Amino acid sequence: MVFIWTQFGVKHKNVNVKCKVRVMHRDDSSSSSSSGESSRSEQEAPCLSIKPVGKDFYKVLGVAPDSNEDEIKRAYRKLALKFHPDKNSDADAEDKFKEIAEAYEILTDPKKRSIYDQYGEEGLKNGSGMSMAGHSSTHCSDVKGDARATFASFFHGSDHFDIFFEPDLDSEEDLFNPFSRFAFSHVGGFSHHEGGLRRGRRRLQGVAVVHDLLVTLEEVLRGCTKHIKVTRSRLNLDGRSLRSEDKVLNVVVKKGWKAGTKITFPREGDETPNNTPADVTFVLKDKKHSQFKREGSNIVYTAKITLKEALCGCTVNVPTLDNRMMPLPCSDIIKPGAKRRLRGEGLPYPKSPSQRGDLVVEFQVLFPDRIPPQSREIIKHSLGKC
Incomplete structure (x- = not known):
């Protein structure tokens, strides 16, 4: 007679543990043995791994x-x-x-x-x-x-x-960002985009409400916080009717931010039945300045000088954004459209606010409408050697 006793391992993270098989032989004639013990032999044998039942x-x-x-x-x-x-x-x-x-x-x-x-x-x-x-x-x-x-x-x-x-x-x-490609409509469905998408059947979000945010160059120079009041629709407790409410949003404008920068307030816009509230987005716009225009992180100032100053030299007092006046000596002949730079007097760089662009001085030469005959002869004589 043969008795087989097995000791199985378990599977842990798909790692199979070996098992032992012990084979015990008992001879029929062993019963007459005085010792009464059976002769036994034990051996290890390979066995099939035990795999968890069900899905992997x-x-x-x-x-x-x-x-x-x-x-x-x-x-x-x-x-x-x-x-x-x-x-x-x-x-x-x-x-x-x-x-x-x-x-x-x-x-x-x-x-x-x-x-x-x-x-x-x-x-x-x-x-x-x-x-x-x-x-x-x-x-x-x-x-x-x-x-x-x-x-x-x-x-x-x-x-x-x-x-x-x-x-x-x-x-x-x-x-x-699985939603980066999809535009939503106010009524809770997707707008026609990239070939068209089917409408959602559950709770969706409306299109963001976009407002222009006018900032002066001085505000961009220093950074500022704008307190903007928005009027929005909100659902009443019945989940169907709407009420109008006002909320003040604190819009932080950091130093050097460029026109076109977007600042978004999630779910602060209109709410409609079966839709989550829309986002409110502010887009920075530069307010027209009386003295400067913006070119990236540089600002441009137009200095108007006379023909005499252009030819004979002059010193131009250039205003800055922080209300200083900087003298700019010009000893060389200045041609119309010529430019000079005042380093580090522009706007902060958005990614490195401690550094600033330049103040570019662009010269506009004012020509006289008429020259007296006597002066004309003098100028002709003087310029004849140039």
């Missing part, structure tokens, strides 16, 4: 068993966009989408992932298996959840949001 969630997401949470999230993001049933018309897209969501829910929960790594999908269903390892009972119904809710929560942090999208993500910016 790492394979579902296309990640390695030792992947970290960021790698799992990136994999889920890519696959969820690809197989969303509202975008993918394949027959198995919805099942694949649910399977991806289930894998993500389990592998991003440290406790569920630990149970799955040791006991597989069956371990999540079988409370007794986990109690042996000191874990509380967990059922698969707890981890499957709603695939659409998982998707909405992942991309927008709310289960009241649903999007339609283009899954062709070809850059890091697209990957981490």
Whole structure:
């Protein structure tokens, strides 16, 4: 008679543990032996590895068993966009989408992932298996959840949001900002963009309300805070009717910011039924200045001089943005359109506010309307040698 006793290992993160097989032989004639002991032989033999029963969630997401949470999230993001049933018309897209969501829910929960790594999908269903390892009972119904809710929560942090999208993500910016390509309409749907997108069926956000924000060059030089009152629509408690309310937004303009810079206040705009409030965006515009015009971080001042000053030399007093006067000696002949620079008297650089651009002095030569005959002869005689 042969008795076989096996000692099986378990699978931890897809690493198979060897098992031992002990074979015990008992001869029929051994019963007459005075010792009463059986002759035994023991040997190690290879055995099949024990694999967790159920789905391989790492394979579902296309990640390695030792992947970290960021790698799992990136994999889920890519696959969820690809197989969303509202975008993918394949027959198995919805099942694949649910399977991806289930894998993500389990592998991003440290406790569920630990149970799955040791006991597989069956371990999540079988409370007794986990109690042996000191874990509380967990059922698969707890981890499957709603695939659409998982998707909405992942991309927008709310289960009241649903999007339609283009899954062709070809850059890091697209990957981490899945809404960067989509324009929204006030009525809760997507506008016609990049070939057209279908309308969302859940809670969407309206188009940002855009306002121009006029700033003077002096404000750009020093930086400032603008207190802007906006009037917006807000839902009443019944969720249907609207009320009008005012709110003051504090718009911070930093030193050196250029025209066209956008400052956005999320969800501070109008709210309509079934939509989240729109954003409010301010776009910087340079207010016309009486003395200077702006060229990037430089400012330009036009100095008007006479023909005599242009030919014979002069000293021009140039104003600055901080109300100083800087003398600029000009001993050479100044031609119309000539420029001189006062270094570091312009606007701060946006990325390095401690440094400033230049104040560019552009000369405009004023020619006389007429010259007396006597002066004409003198000038003709003097210029004849030039």
